[in-house]
Structure formats: structure tokens, C-alpha cells
Amino acid sequence: MKDLRKCNLNRNRTITSWQRKCGAKLSSVILNGEWHWRPARSDALVEIQARLPEIRFAPYDKPVWTASRKGIFVSSETWELLREKKEEIAWWKLVWFSYAIPKHAFILWLAIQDRLVTGERLLKWGFQGDIKCLFCHNQVESRGHLFFECSFSYRIWKFCMARCGVDNVPVIWDEFLHKGIQERMNKSLKGFLCRLVLGSVIYNLWCTRNELMHSGQPNTEEQLLKKIIWEVRSRIAGKGKFPRTRENLDLASLWNLHADLLL
Numbered sequence: 001m002k003d004l005r006k007c008n009l010n011r012n013r014t015i016t017s018w019q020r021k022c023g024a025k026l027s028s029v030i031l032n033g034e035w036h037w038r039p040a041r042s043d044a045l046v047e048i049q050a051r052l053p054e055i056r057f058a059p060y061d062k063p064v065w066t067a068s069r070k071g072i073f074v075s076s077e078t079w080e081l082l083r084e085k086k087e088e089i090a091w092w093k094l095v096w097f098s099y100a101i102p103k104h105a106f107i108l109w110l111a112i113q114d115r116l117v118t119g120e121r122l123l124k125w126g127f128q129g130d131i132k133c134l135f136c137h138n139q140v141e142s143r144g145h146l147f148f149e150c151s152f153s154y155r156i157w158k159f160c161m162a163r164c165g166v167d168n169v170p171v172i173w174d175e176f177l178h179k180g181i182q183e184r185m186n187k188s189l190k191g192f193l194c195r196l197v198l199g200s201v202i203y204n205l206w207c208t209r210n211e212l213m214h215s216g217q218p219n220t221e222e223q224l225l226k227k228i229i230w231e232v233r234s235r236i237a238g239k240g241k242f243p244r245t246r247e248n249l250d251l252a253s254l255w256n257l258h259a260d261l262l263l
């Protein structure tokens with residue numbers, strides 16, 4: 001348990017306090033100018049509490065939130081102190097970036113970690129029913145097949161990535177992700193378009209698959225492509241400014257973007 005609070009007493013004496021109860025407030029330590037401690041649960045705390053009556057509050061005594069540099073509660077600084085820090089993952093900028101569409105980012109985040117409930121995962125949990133891909137009915141519905149290897153999905157990728165100026169689209173999930181990390185996590189117009197397409201395609205393929213499973217009335221391939229193009233175009237239009245390079249002029253033309261987008 002980290003110490004988040006202390007009381008500065010007579011300017012140069014300090015007592016650090018701690019409480020195990022989640023949601024404990026500063027006011028629970030000092031109340032109406034008096035100490036207000038929970039029952040001691042350690043020898044150190046017993047000793048501290050035994051000596052507290054010797055201390056009288058002065059007008060300049062005040063509680064200080066030590067998790068913050070300014071001594072007042074700041075949620076972001078407290079979160080930084082409490083959270084468990086892990087090694088930075090290489091792909092996070094593919095998912096979380098300034099123009100990302102939140103619902104797309106969430107599904108993509110689950111997909112990258114293979115947490116979407118595909119047929120293959122259901123099989124591992126003992127599911128006895130049909131786990132074939134609902135697009136082609138040929139293969140087991142794994143993440144790799146559903147989003148890339150299936151001929152239906154691959155046609156969607158080919159069409160959308162061609163609009164981003166990418167002709168060579170890998171059909172293997174890990175290879176796609178690796179190429180994405182290498183080439184598309186920058187702030188160029190192409191970088192944003194590729195990442196928006198990535199989120200939109202994964203999200204819309206997943207929704208289409210769910211509609212097939214539950215209602216049987218999904219978007220057609222043409223409707224799906226129109227929706228993805230509309231989502232990406234709407235998101236990038238009117239956002240930042242990009243240099244008027246040959247590549248950006250071509251991309252603006254392919255996506256029918258307004259000329260104001262380029263400087």
C-alpha cells in the first residue's frame with residue numbers, strides 16, 4: 001500500500017498516514033481540528049497513534065496529498081502512482097491516435113489481443129455447434145481467417161488499402177500488424193488514412209459477421225465498402241492540415257477530400 005497522505009506539522013515535522021479502505025478521504029484523518037484515525041493494525045501505527053495526543057494543531061498545519069507535486073489531489077498523478085507499469089507495447093499507436101474512432105479502436109484493441117469471441121475461441125471453450133466462417137463457410141472462424149485470409153475480407157482490404165496507396169496487402173494477421181507498425185504509425189495523411197481504414201474494416205467485418213449470426217441480414221459487400229469509405233472520409237475531412245505533396249494530392253483525389261485539407 002503506498003502512502004498517499006501526510007500531515008505537515010509545525011512546518012518541519014511530518015507524519016505519514018495510510019488507510020487500507022478504498023475511497024478513504026483526507027477528512028477522515030483530521031476532523032474538526034482533531035485527529036480521526038481508524039483503529040491501528042500494525043505496531044508502527046500503534047506507536048504513532050500513541051504519540052499523537054502530544055501534537056496540537058496550529059493554524060498553519062494542513063493535510064497534504066503526497067501523490068501530487070502540488071500537495072492537492074490530482075487524479076492523473078494519483079493514477080500514475082497507483083497503476084502497475086508494464087513495458088510499452090509496439091502497436092498501441094495503430095489503435096489509439098488523435099483521429100481514431102472510439103468504437104473502432106475498442107474492437108481493434110480486442111482483435112489485436114485475440115479477445116473477440118470467434119468460432120475458434122468458442123471451440124476451445126467446448127462449444128459443440130458450427131464454428132465455420134460465416135462469410136465463406138469453408139474454414140474454421142479464427143481471427144486470422146475472419147479478418148484477413150477469408151476471400152470476402154481480403155477483397156474489402158484490397159479495395160480500401162488501394163485507396164491508401166498500398167497495393168501489397170499481407171493476408172497474414174501478424175505480417176499485417178508488423179507492416180502496420182513499421183510503416184503506418186506516423187502523422188502523415190497516408191498514416192492516418194491507413195490506421196482509420198484498419199479500425200473501420202475490422203469493426204465493420206466484425207459487425208457484419210455478428211449480423212449474419214443473429215439476424216441474417218448483413219450489409220452486402222458493396223454496402224460495406226461504402227460504409228467504410230464514408231466513415232474514414234468523414235473522420236479525416238476537416239481535421240488537421242497536411243502538406244501539398246504529390247502523394248497527398250493523389251490521396252485527396254482518391255478519397256474525394258476537400259482541397260482545404262492540404263496546405
Ligand SMILES: [Zn+2]
Binds near residue numbers: 136137145146149152
Ligand atoms: Zn471465410
